[in-house]
Each structure stands twice: as structure tokens, then as C-alpha cells.
Amino acid sequence: MPYTAEISRTNPGCFIFLVDQSASMSDPMTGGEIVKQRAEVVSDAINRLLTELSVKCAKEEGVRDYFNVAVIGYGHNHVGSAFQGALAGRDLVPLSDVANNPARVESRTKKVPDG
Structure with a gap:
């Protein structure tokens, strides 16, 4: 039988992210033009999803x-808990708390081909 509960403010859904924080996450992630650490790639993906949500x-x-x-x-x-800043130590938090309490805000420059 399919799950049919409607997501609402009185019956919220839940996103649980399990994040590997072992030493191997400092290894480089290859496959693109820019080499990043695995931890940065995972962090970027989760942050993009939470921002979009x-x-x-x-x-x-x-x-x-x-x-x-x-x-x-x-x-x-x-x-x-892997939350930082104002949410440090909290396990499960409402989305508005996540949106209103970023651990930090980064400014990035994106390289775009000009020709």
C-alpha cells in the first residue's frame, strides 16, 4: 500500500542527511575542470538543496x-548533529530555522567562457 500522507505545516515531511566526515572526505573529487575536496562537493549539494527547498x-x-x-x-x-552556528547541537530543526540561521555565507566567482 502506498504512503499517502499529505505534507503540510501540521504534518511536515522530514529530510535526514547522513554526512561522512571521515578523513577520506578531504580527498579530491575528480571528474571536472575544478578539483574540490569530497566534503566541499557534498556540502555544496546539501546547501543547494536546502536553499531551493x-x-x-x-x-x-x-x-x-x-x-x-x-x-x-x-x-x-x-x-x-553536523549543524553549525546557531543550530549547533540541534538534531531536527524546522526548515525556517535552517533558512534563517546559515552557518556562513560565501561569495563565489563563477568562470564563464566569453567566446
Whole structure:
């Protein structure tokens, strides 16, 4: 039987991200023009998804809590919340808290071919 519960603010969905934080995540990820660490690639992917989710759940008064989010890191003898900043140590948080409390904001330059 398929799962049919509707996602709403009274019945929010849940995103749980399990993030490898072992030493191997500092290894380079190959396959593109720019070489990045595995941890950076994973971080970018999760942050893009959370940003897009926040935009889709935003109304005039702010981000609505249609989802709760957990980011759990695991690595050398450690398992626990991977949130940083104001959300550090929290396990499951409403999407609006994630949107309103970024750990940091980076400014990046994108290279675009000119010809």
C-alpha cells in the first residue's frame, strides 16, 4: 500500500542527511575542470538543496515549515548533529530555522567562457 500522507505545516515531511566526515572526505573529487575536496562537493549539494527547498516553501511572511531537517555527521568515533552556528547541537530543526540561521555565507566567482 502506498504512503499517502499529505505534507503540510501540521504534518511536515522530514529530510535526514547522513554526512561522512571521515578523513577520506578531504580527498579530491575528480571528474571536472575544478578539483574540490569530497566534503566541499557534498556540502555544496546539501546547501543547494536546502536553499531551493527554502525558496519553494517561502511565502510573503517567510519560509513555511513544511519540512524538518536533520544533518547527521559521522566519522572517526563520532556520530551527531553536523549543524553549525546557531543550530549547533540541534538534531531536527524546522526548515525556517535552517533558512534563517546559515552557518556562513560565501561569495563565489563563477568562470564563464566569453567566446
